Amino acid sequence: MVDAWQVLAGIGDPEIPVVSITELGIVREVAQRPGSVEVAITPTYSGCPAMQAIEEEIVNRLQQAGYGEVKVKTVLAPAWSTDWITPAARDKLKQFGIAPPGRVNLFPRSVACPRCGSARTERVSEFGSTACKAHYRCLECLEPFDYFKPL
Amino acid sequence: MDSSTCELALRMGDNALILGQRLAEWLGHGPQLEEDIAAANIALDLIGQARLWLSLAGRLEGRGRDEDALAYLRDQHEFRNCTMVELPNGDYAFTIVRRTLFDAYQRVLLERLAGGADEGFAAIAAKSKKEADYHWRHSADWTLRFGDGTEESHRRAQDALDRLWGYTHELFAPDAADPEADALRGPWLELVGPVLKQATLTIPADRAFLSGGKRGVHSEHLGYILAEMQFLQRAYPGARW
Numbered sequence: 001m002v003d004a005w006q007v008l009a010g011i012g013d014p015e016i017p018v019v020s021i022t023e024l025g026i027v028r029e030v031a032q033r034p035g036s037v038e039v040a041i042t043p044t045y046s047g048c049p050a051m052q053a054i055e056e057e058i059v060n061r062l063q064q065a066g067y068g069e070v071k072v073k074t075v076l077a078p079a080w081s082t083d084w085i086t087p088a089a090r091d092k093l094k095q096f097g098i099a100p101p102g103r104v105n106l107f108p109r110s111v112a113c114p115r116c117g118s119a120r121t122e123r124v125s126e127f128g129s130t131a132c133k134a135h136y137r138c139l140e141c142l143e144p145f146d147y148f149k150p151l
Numbered sequence: 152m153d154s155s156t157c158e159l160a161l162r163m164g165d166n167a168l169i170l171g172q173r174l175a176e177w178l179g180h181g182p183q184l185e186e187d188i189a190a191a192n193i194a195l196d197l198i199g200q201a202r203l204w205l206s207l208a209g210r211l212e213g214r215g216r217d218e219d220a221l222a223y224l225r226d227q228h229e230f231r232n233c234t235m236v237e238l239p240n241g242d243y244a245f246t247i248v249r250r251t252l253f254d255a256y257q258r259v260l261l262e263r264l265a266g267g268a269d270e271g272f273a274a275i276a277a278k279s280k281k282e283a284d285y286h287w288r289h290s291a292d293w294t295l296r297f298g299d300g301t302e303e304s305h306r307r308a309q310d311a312l313d314r315l316w317g318y319t320h321e322l323f324a325p326d327a328a329d330p331e332a333d334a335l336r337g338p339w340l341e342l343v344g345p346v347l348k349q350a351t352l353t354i355p356a357d358r359a360f361l362s363g364g365k366r367g368v369h370s371e372h373l374g375y376i377l378a379e380m381q382f383l384q385r386a387y388p389g390a391r392w
Contacts, residue, residue: 043199043278045196045199046278047194048195076277076278077270077274125189126285126288126289126292127191127193127289135185135188151281
């Protein structure tokens, strides 16, 4: 049977499918027992509507992989942080057109454009297309882009 | 479990739920697209937080009520949100100034709860605090722009502050559920004061007025919110999709 972590690593985030839920740090713990498995996940934002979809996908995929009983529990502490996003996932975000989050710090000096790399960018809005992103614009290549907010 | 802990969890949940509901009213009506989206995002955070707090309150209460039962099946006098969050949105300046006052309160209160001994409270508070920091950045920024903007925007922001200030006293009135509430007023003023000053707004004189939302004594406005929010569950009990 395929290792449960490996199965979970194949599940993309519903809103940013290029990165997996394990790379984002959403999966906190996996307890495997013969014939069953319990997965602990943590929400990114309190109101993130993707959490329920993620939960259902975890159950589906693990059952398909032969795990009979699959339980998903939500843990809140420690609170999820963008610092948990892996370096590989940060590269994938950038290639997808989303500026990866800087270190957790409420006032980053500048955000580099994920397309042309210029640091000459400006924030259009603190809130973007999903709870986890802000809306930016590059003053060099003039393209708008999303910034994954440090949290 | 003593009832004052449950009471505090209810207050946290109801504040987030009712303000989230109010912010959701801006959807499709925001002054610009970005603000429409910001209101939706902040409302979503708040309703997510409300779900966590109300679930906790239900467990502490121990009568088998879950987040949905608490949100959809309680009557007006059972809601424990402060009166400020239930007031109608008014214009955008009123919406923003209210959030500036409330977001600052959330930041200092959540900070205290995040460092507290109760693990259930601390976990939700630590998570919510990170979101509240972003909410505050947004509302404080707009208060600056309105207050220190045009004559018209300044007038509207000052008018909002004049009408809202009296409702802030309730936040710091200590009682059995939160005996240390008054200790938060200093840190709160340290956040709010400099922003209002920079926005060239004048803090109005304190008057002898104390709203009673957190004790369940609400303004006439809460009933209308509940009528809209609870209609489906009241008309079709147990309806699901």
